[in-house]
Amino acid sequence: MARHRTFEDATDAELLRESRRDSTAFRVLYDRHSSRIHAFHLKRTRNTGAAMELTAETFAQAWLSRERYRDHGEGTAAPWLFGIARHVLASSVRRLSIDRVAQDRLALGLAHTATTTIDETWLDGLDDDLAAALAELPDGQRRAIELRVLADGAYEDVATELECTPETARVRVHRGLSSMRRRLAGSADG
């Protein structure tokens, strides 16, 4: 990466790359995103202790899998982190206990909230956010995503259906997915 005077100037992708050698870079990433990840978990659980533990597990998993982060050129790791957060939440509900696999591996040593009761309602409406984000897209982008992602069509077939070139179909899918990621990341704040 280009040498930055401080990590504050670095993109998320650069921070994750640099964190393979220097854990300070990961702390900067944490400071950038922890409030929104915590807000996501708090919105779902309405339980401050559970939200904090799920946030801890989210970032512990992010640390352990940071070498597998792929930069799609969007400049932010927020969609990746929210993907981990969703998985941690779903996994905890499935197991009926807060997922602490990564925390344990890192020997994070937090004081856990012993009385946290897992509630299946934590997942209520989780996919509604996805449906709402899809519904808000312009028609062309929404159809392109439905045909390409949901129906697993080839770009050539998507293009034929939408009466455009495969390149245009590809751009619509890319832009649509980017918009959805931004919206889903933002919805966690509410």
Added chain:
Amino acid sequence: MTGTTESNDLDGLGDALSESTKRDLRRGRGRTIRRVALAVAAVALIGTGTVAAASLLSPKQVAAGMPAGAVIFDQTNPTCVAGSDGSVIHCTLATAPSTASGITDFDGTKEALVVDGKVAGGCIGQDSAGMTWDCYIGQDAVDKEIITKDFLGEPAGPGIG
């Protein structure tokens, strides 16, 4: 919880994470040195470094190693067969992988393979739906740039996306 309390708690969590991640980096360096020493010893014993990687694990072990390495393979029931060149192992899933991690096009997607709790190799998606994967063991996975050399042999559980 007030905003200030929440902020303090998040700061405290950040401090705890910083300590743990620093420690994890230090531990990782130690493990790397030990692994290199073991690898050198193994090559010396074998007399050559060109062991056919696929022969080190059975296709059944590889199939079990997919969900152990990546949560997207949960409940996908992979089945694998050894390729003819002795390095690649072809795997097919019974059901499509999870897209919960945000991956919607699996063509070219790279995932780690974990056997006995350690990273043993990696797999590359061969189609957009993620139904077929080519997997490589050990150094072959590093050569294919699926995993880094440092990651090989690391203790690991299912990764995200």
